[in-house]
Amino acid sequence: MAEPFDPSLPSIEFLRQKASRRMPGFAFDYLEGGCNSNVNVQRNTDDIRKIKLKPYYVRDYAGSKLETTLFGQTYSAPFGISPVGLQGLMWPKSCEILAAAANEHNVPFVLSTVGTASVETVSELTEGKAWFQLYHPAEEELRDKLLKRVEAAGCPVLVILADTPTFAYRPLEIRNGLSIPPRMTLRNICQMVAHPTWSFSQLAAGSPEFKTMKPYIPKGLDMKHLGLFMNKTFSGRLTVDRIKAIRDIWKGKLVVKGIVNVEDCQKVVDLGVDGIIISNHGGRSLDAGQSTIEVLPELAQKFGNRITVMIDSGMREGPDIACALASGAQFTFMGRSFMYGVGALGKKGGSHTVTMIKRQLQQVMEQVACPTIQDFPEHLIRS
Numbered sequence: 001m002a003e004p005f006d007p008s009l010p011s012i013e014f015l016r017q018k019a020s021r022r023m024p025g026f027a028f029d030y031l032e033g034g035c036n037s038n039v040n041v042q043r044n045t046d047d048i049r050k051i052k053l054k055p056y057y058v059r060d061y062a063g064s065k066l067e068t069t070l071f072g073q074t075y076s077a078p079f080g081i082s083p084v085g086l087q088g089l090m091w092p093k094s095c096e097i098l099a100a101a102a103n104e105h106n107v108p109f110v111l112s113t114v115g116t117a118s119v120e121t122v123s124e125l126t127e128g129k130a131w132f133q134l135y136h137p138a139e140e141e142l143r144d145k146l147l148k149r150v151e152a153a154g155c156p157v158l159v160i161l162a163d164t165p166t167f168a169y170r171p172l173e174i175r176n177g178l179s180i181p182p183r184m185t186l187r188n189i190c191q192m193v194a195h196p197t198w199s200f201s202q203l204a205a206g207s208p209e210f211k212t213m214k215p216y217i218p219k220g221l222d223m224k225h226l227g228l229f230m231n232k233t234f235s236g237r238l239t240v241d242r243i244k245a246i247r248d249i250w251k252g253k254l255v256v257k258g259i260v261n262v263e264d265c266q267k268v269v270d271l272g273v274d275g276i277i278i279s280n281h282g283g284r285s286l287d288a289g290q291s292t293i294e295v296l297p298e299l300a301q302k303f304g305n306r307i308t309v310m311i312d313s314g315m316r317e318g319p320d321i322a323c324a325l326a327s328g329a330q331f332t333f334m335g336r337s338f339m340y341g342v343g344a345l346g347k348k349g350g351s352h353t354v355t356m357i358k359r360q361l362q363q364v365m366e367q368v369a370c371p372t373i374q375d376f377p378e379h380l381i382r383s
Helices: 012-022 025-032 039-048 094-105 119-125 140-152 171-176 186-193 196-205 223-233 240-249 262-270 292-303 318-326 336-368 373-379
Strands: 068-070 073-075 079-081 110-112 131-134 157-161 253-257 275-278 308-311 331-334
Touching: 012 025, 012 336, 025 171, 025 186, 025 336, 039 292, 039 318, 079 094, 079 336, 094 119, 094 336, 119 140, 131 140, 140 240, 157 240, 186 196, 240 253, 240 262, 262 292, 275 292, 292 308, 292 318, 318 331, 318 336, 318 373, 331 336
Parallel strands: 079 331, 110 131, 131 157, 157 253, 253 275, 275 308, 308 331
Antiparallel strands: 068 073
8 A cells, every 4th residue: 555644745734735725715715714703713723732741751661552442442543533514615525535534544534414425425435433413403303314314324423513503604705605516706716717626626526515415405406595495404503402302312322512611511411422522613603712622621520530521623733632632631533634634635635644643643642751642641731
């Protein structure tokens, strides 16, 4: 097998720069952007990088292992690929590319309800190991249909999304008229013409669609009415009753994503969920909120012995993962980093990025003399 790592692109920032040159502006804006002024996008990463780790240089040390067990499955590293909507718009077939890379490297891949590959396709690519993230539908009938398909596909973990009770105000998307397929404004057409690799790849792949949702979308809708349909279909806020109903139906592992305070966490723990993902949707939903790393230590301390506490939003590379694990997370997820990889390298981008982040994290562990990921908290320098 060819070496999966390209030494000319040895960091996420290098991948980001190349992806920005290969992707049309509207697609890259969607990947980069947060809500309002992008304050919380930056805060997430800045706060993680304020954390410091203590190295031990004079001690017996036999080496480090990245492997960890999560919900009964042993993974090769303590990170997974976050659900990202509209992946196929940002880079053609990126959803399938990343699912296949996750399976190859034995890390979890989470498919979004509004992903551009179907749950059946992703399940096949991951040999039944993919997780599924559910945007809660307004109607219970659609919820039940989706849950039956996810169960039939063999997904072991269901993630219910809590942090999008309303659609975010994202100026870049409004300016770009973002939709699937992208709206044919003169500005967008010029961007496509200026990025022929993306355009020809998109032509070969076919127009991106919400593949899991396709059976439930009325045929023949123009872009305006498709948007209205999706807004109406997913207009439901997550509530205790809705979580309880899903817990009663879903027999696999159940995770709630978007928990950022003790009160909400206590509620979902009492409902019998198996884990939480501390998340603020990558800073894409609320500019005025806290960073995820800021709330992690308290939630990990209070609930880490009762449920699995995971985190996403703000991490980009291996050292960021190390700091999150040292702060109490039991597992981590990232989205933008892997999309930068695919945008920069196409089909090779998923494997390259996973390989690179594994190497980065391994180096941090060896530098500080941390044998396993469970040992990271003893390296945290507490302020």
